Each structure stands twice: as C-alpha cells, then as structure tokens.
Amino acid sequence: MPDLLFEIGTEELPSWYVDEGRAALAQLVEERLSEAGLAPTSVQGFSTPRRLAVLAEGVPEGSEQREELRRGPSADVAFDDNGTPTRAAQGFAASSGIDPKQLEILDTERGRYVFARLKRGGEHAAAVLPPLLTAMVADLPAPSKMRWSDVATPFMRPVQWLLAMLDSDALEFEAAGVKAGRVSYGHRFLAPGPVRLKRAADYVEALRAASVLVDAEERDEATWRAASEAAAAEGLRAHDDPALRAEVRNLVEYPIAVLGHFDEGYLELPDEVLSTVMIHHQRFFPTQTADGKLARGFVGISNNRVRDEAVVRAGYEQVLGGRLYDARFFWDADRRKSLSQHAWGLSGIGFQKDLGTMADKIARVSDVAAGLAQALELPKGERDALDQALPIFRADLSTDMVFEFPELEGVMAHAYALAEGLAPEVAVALEDGVLPRGPGDRLPASRIGAVLAVADRLDKIVGFFALGKRPSGSADPFALRRDGLGIARVMNAQAWRMPMADLVLEGAAPHRAAGLEIPADVEAEVARFLWDRVASLLAEQGMAVPVVRAAVQGSRSVIDAARRAHLLRSLMEHEEFPALMALYKRAANLARQEAKGGRNVKPGLFRNDYEAPLFEALPGARRGVETLLAQVREALPGWDLGFPPERPLGELGAGVAEVLALKAPLDAFLDHVLVMVDEADVRANRLALLREVTEVLRGLGALDQLEGV
C-alpha cells in the first residue's frame, strides 16, 4: 500500500505553532482519510518553522468498498394501492441516483420504510485525495489565522508551496493560491532551492540532505547537543530549560550553537535578571560553571552556519550587552531608592477604574492580610514580618526594572529587599506574594507569602465581581479564573481551614470601607466562583463530578473539600460502600417525607425488632466517620491542589468497617419497618431515627450528590 506525503510550506510560523500545527495536521489527515475509507496504517507528523508535513503510511490504493442503506419515505407513502411508486418514492430514488424499481422495503423499529442500497467507495486514492487535501489546507485548526495578498484562504502564515505525493506520483490540486507538486524547499540559507522528491518515503532523508531537520525530536536533540557541546568547550554546562529548548528548536530548521560571553561586570546583577534577559529576550541558553554558579558564557542557537562565526557571536554579544547595560542601569537606579520610596509610586499606577490606584489596592490588601493573619493565628514572629512586608508589597511595580521586564515582578522585590538589608523572611514573602503566576507555577513557600498571595487575588476578584466584570463563557479578560485557581491552590497547600464564606467576607470588608457597594448576592457569587475553581482542580485530577460535588457541598473550607473528595473516591471504590449509599438514598427520601419533626429518638417508642439494632449501630458509625475524617487529615497534610497529593491516601483503616456496620441494620429496617404508620409518635420517632442515620452519614460529605457514581 502506498505512502502519502503532504507538506505545507509557509513563511516562518510562530514558534509556538510549530508543534501545535504538526499535531493538528496529523490528526486532520488521519480523520479525513479514515472518513473517506482510506485509513492509513500509520501517520507521522513533521514540522519546522517553514513547514508542516504528514507522512501517512499504508494508504489503501482505493477507498474501502462499503454498502450504505439510505432510508426514504415510509412504505405507505412510497407506493400507491397498485404498488406503483409515488412521486415521493421517485424523488427519493432520483436523489439517491438509482431506479425506483431498485428501492427496497424493510421493516424497522419504527415501521416499514423504503431504502436505497448504495455502493460507496472503491475509488482510486489518487482521485479521492486532491479535494481532501485542498479542504485540509482551509480547515487546519489554528488559533489565529491571517490573510495575505489577495488569497482567499487564510492560514497561520502565507503558504509558499504545497507538496503532495502518493508514493512516486505527485497529486494535482491547488489551495491557498498555490499549485501542489513534488517539490519541497531546503534550508533558507544553507540549501536554498527546490528539493525534488522521487518517493514520498524519501522525505526525511531528502530534507536532512538539504539542511532541514523535519523531525521535531531529532531537532530538539540536535539543539540540546549543540548547546551542551558549545558550553562544554569552555568547561561550562548549558542550563537545560525545556520551555526554552522547545522554543529555540522551533526557531530554526537546523541548529548551530554559538558560544558568546557577556562582560564580567554584569555578574553582579541577580541571577534571575541575567537569566530572564538571556532566556526571555534573546532565547540564549545561560551556562553554569562546574560548581553551579551562573557563568558569563551563553549559547545562542543560530539558524545558519556562516563562514565566519565571529560575526554572529559579535552580534549576539552586542545585543545582549545592550540589554544588560539597560538592566544594570535599572538595577543601579532602582537601588537609589528604598522599597518604601518605590511604594509611593504605586499611587501613580492605576489598578482599575472605580477600584483606585495600586496604592489603594495595596492598602486594602494589607487590611485583608491582617485579617487573615489574625484568623489563622499566625505566631508573633510571622506577624511582625508580615507587618514589615505589607507597606512595600508589590512596590517593585514602580521600579524601572519591572517596568522594563514585567516578568521580574516579585523577583526584584526579593532582590531589592535583600540589597537594602531587610530580613530574608520579608524578602521571601514579597516574592511569594505574587505566586503562582499561572498554572504549574510554584506556590508561596512561606506562610506570610501565602497570606499576601491570597489577599491580593481576593481583593481583585471581589472588586471586579462588585463592578460586574465577572468572567463569562470563555471570556475572562481580567484573568480572574487564574487568580481564583491560585487562591484554591495556595489555601489547600497551606491547609487553611478557613471557611470560604469567611474568606470572601474578609475580602469584601476593605472594599466596603472604601465606599464600594457589595450586595450579599455578590459575596455568594464570589464564593461560588471560588468553589467552582476548587471543583475544576479536583476534576482535572480525574475525580468524578458527583464525588467532587459531594465533597465541595459538604465542606466549608478548601482543604476540607479536597480531603473529602479523596476520601469519597476511596470509599466509592470499596465493594460494599455503594450499596450503603443506595440504602442512604432510600433513608434520606423517607426522612424527607415530613419536613418537621424532632431529632430525639426515644427508644421507649420502638415497636419492633428492627428499630433498636439500627439505633444501637449509630454511635459506632458516627465514630467510624470521625475516624475516617481524622485519617484523611493525617494522611493528606495539605498539598498543591494543581497536582495530586504527594502521597496518595492509601488504604482506609478501621473507620470503614465501623461505617459499614450500619449497612445490615439499616437494610433490615428499611425492609421490615413501615415508617409512615398512623400512630403519630411512633411515626415521628422512626423518622427521627432515619434523620439521625442520614445525618451521621452526611458527615462524610453531601452524599445526595453521589447519585450516578
């Protein structure tokens, strides 16, 4: 069976799309070929900044032959009393491309219908493919396409050429203003010009010969090898940053490493500043000496092997030098003022219309943080450090360095705090307060940093909700969801048992004091919004939605909900627990029959043999629930909710058996006791007993949500 090669040559794609586009094209080719009855045996994607390609091996010579039954009108309508086809039948036959005589009548579940038996497939792949490939150029998923010239089909970047071959045959079609052929192009500088392919299967080799590494993995390894070897030449180690590697390999078709150096004097800058400038601004690999210190060597990955490497090196060094010159200028200038002085500048930076300046915001954050510290009963030492950090929290926003390199916010607060001699725990808290910057980013290491981080985000969410600027659908222009996720992760990691409602109240108080109107329903909305973030983090880790709901609705704090979710998941995996839940449901339904009624069960009113055993099983079950809750508290001390707990919950202990001991008497009770008897006091007593049972079990979570697990 032949191989299909399809390559879309483009002007330089955005580096982040080189991987994404490759996967999208491979998937599209696989789907469309399968739909057309041409499912290949394997599909492999390739990409560089200038091309997306797919090699589909084992494409059938012709599309799979299959029969399709097309349903038409019902038999009654299709034929008149004489058995002659009506106009409805004739129309259906014509639209199916067959003679009315060939129509068949078949029995179906919904009655007798007329069917047309159609033969599909059996066409040559070479005839089927061109229109499919044309459509794929237009349909390739991409987050932002562009138009160019007067070409009608948008794409990520202008399409330069199309190559489509079935084994050694070129496929003819036109898309995005370009005619397809058997010609690819080599490296823009190292092997410019056409690469004519003899066979589809030659693709990778032919392009490698033209200085293009089309295989992403091969290019990634080559990039890293080149960088490591260049660094090793001077006894240095290149800094392995996977995100940088992925970006750099997608900025070149063939990686060539160039080792350069910056001036020794710049080493006095904080390492983070040097790394940020090298990585984010120039996409250079920083290097380290053997003892792990940042070195003045750096490795740039060039896309060109030039006659005189010194030219490229000099260019790299000059540009990096210019950036570092700026950075040192900012470093020196910023340190002429203390962070308290920089904090004055916050009143000149707007936060949000109707929510004041950054200075106003930080004043509110201070109130929230102080409230949290009190509620959390932080020890005096930490509260003192917090008091020192609050007036200068986010003061680095008004430094020149952060203005120029916004990604250094927090990092610079830390560096400047140390430079002016503040206590290390204050410096750490200042940096922690801006964490996490996004999903996957690290969380605050210090408790006071966590207080700052939560207070800062809470202030923003409450304020924006009060202004009616809440996220809707996929639109979240102020990244409030990101902030909410941050709060959930931090609170869980800190294992704070602060109720969500209290948290929101803390966040709202300073806004109210500043004159912002926050109706109670907005508070409830914020709490719901935060709970939704907790739920989405739990669901991301594969928790079933009912389990998440039961955990969240049965909890007051984030950590409580997260622990319950793990507990309920474990319980649901237990062979007997689901049966107990079925009984719970029956009991709860019964207990609901009469809204009011006492709680006190009076053994004196027991009238048959099934009431007392259930009543006597309650203390054990209650103890079991408490044992289980204590076990999860012990086993799950608090963890980053963006990830699974460091240690899984493990086997559930004795508590399970104690809870399950309720099953037999409850089962017997429900089978043998008529609850809704006429005698009012006996009925009330039985209802009270059931209420007691359900309440004990609800200690595990909002079990009514567990239905359907």
Add this chain to the structure above:
Amino acid sequence: MLFQDIMLGLDRFWADQGCVIALPHDTEVGAGTFYPTTFLRALGSAPWRVAGVAPSRRPTDGRYGDNPYRFQYFFQYQVVLKPSPLDVQQVYLDSLYALGIDPKAHDIRFVEDNWESPTLGAWGLGWEVWMDGMEITQFTYFQQVGGFDCRPVSVELTYGLERIAMYLQGKEHTFDVEYAPGVTVGALRGDFEVQHCRYNFEESDPELQRLLFDRYEAEAQRLLELGLLYPGYEFVMKASHAFNLLDARGVLSQTERQTYVQRVRRLSEASARTYLAQLGELEPAPEAS
C-alpha cells in the same frame, strides 16, 4: 556604510521594485504607519507601492540620549507593498544584500511579532527580523486598518535604520554612527534629543496639550464631516501627537489614557471611512467598532 548611504541605498533598491519614493510627511507621527501614504492607501482595492524614510517621534521612548538604542526621535525606513507579494521575504533579503549585508554571512531569523495600534484601529501579523540576535526590521501583514478589513492585504516593512547603521559601522551608540563624512548622528541630533527629552518629560505644558488635543479633535471631526479628508486627517495626526506628549509627561491616569486612545481611534476610523467613501468602496460596513 554611512547612515545616509543606507537611506539612499534603500531608496534605490525599492524604486527598482516599483515603489514611489515618498518624502516624509511634514507632521509629527509616532511611526510611518500614520502617514496618509500608508494608513489611507492600505485601504481600498487599488495596488500601491511606496517607500521612504519616516522620521518618527515617540516622546515616551526618549532616554536623554543615554541609551544607545532608544530615542524620542528616530528614523524608520518604511515600505508598503499592496497586495503583499508572495516572494516578499526574499525581496527583503535582497534589500539587505544591496546594503552590503550578505544574509548568508549572518543568522537572520523571522520571529513572530504581531502588531496592533489601538489609536489607528489597526492590527496585523508578522515578524521582527533578527540579524545575529538584533531586531532590525518589523514585518507586518495588515489585517485591519481604521477598523476596516484590508482587501487585498498590504505588507509593511519597517527598517530600524539606527540599528542597522550601528551594526554596519560597528558602533556601540547611535550617536557615534557616521551620518555623512565627518558628521555623526550625535552631532546632528544630540542636542535635539536631549532638549526634546527635557521638554517631553519635564517642561511641556499639560494644560496646553489637553487644550490642543480638544481643539485638534474638534477640527478633525469638522473637516472630515465636510469631506476634507486630508486636512482633517492631519489634525488626527496632530491630536495623536498631543496625546503622546501628555502620555510622556506622566499626567494621564490609566483610565484617562484609555479614553484618549479611544478618542484618537474614533478619529482614525472616521478618516478611514471618509477615505473609503470617497473611493466609492465603503462597503461592507466596518467589522470592528
């Protein structure tokens, strides 16, 4: 290569590519994109090719001449090709060759960099071109201008002349670049730069600029309504510069700043609409507001 020879070389090269070599428009602009020969001509269906030096003023970018790369006044070389040619990258590389930069001897990269001008209601996709790590050119395929879709699409190339000159002459500061024999950029523009930085950051009168902005805006609206597109658009450029001066002076709150941006944008869109109406191409209705 002297600074002026780079400009002359690019003029010669792009003239040979069929471009009109336009002289700088005599109104302050933040970039050549504001020129009527770019902003307006990127709209409508007629083909168009233009190139030339565009002196640009960005008050906030001034550094009193201290920073080797950043100035409140600098020269861009601006090329607009409509429709965008399919081989525009190669033509661009050829233009570097014409300046004595052999692309084969350097690491030249096209790195994603998309562009948006909120005041012009314009955006596009493209790259910054890196030569040995240094950004020397901005490449943009205009998708919308003045809130209107560009059909066909123009490509805009903006060469950073100071950087290219520094590189070609091996100078570490723009002021050290030789502009003409025996005359450096610093000799030509040093005092100008420092004094304008003082003016922009310290001495400009915000009340005057606010007043001017209001008057320029009103005048632009009045003239555009009369169908006097070109005089009207000139007041749009003036209003935009007044806003830039207020911005540099640091007197605008974030919200206020946003309001000014929206006001300039409305003027830009009105200019674009007037231009298309006068071409008889005002349809379909604008897609953006």
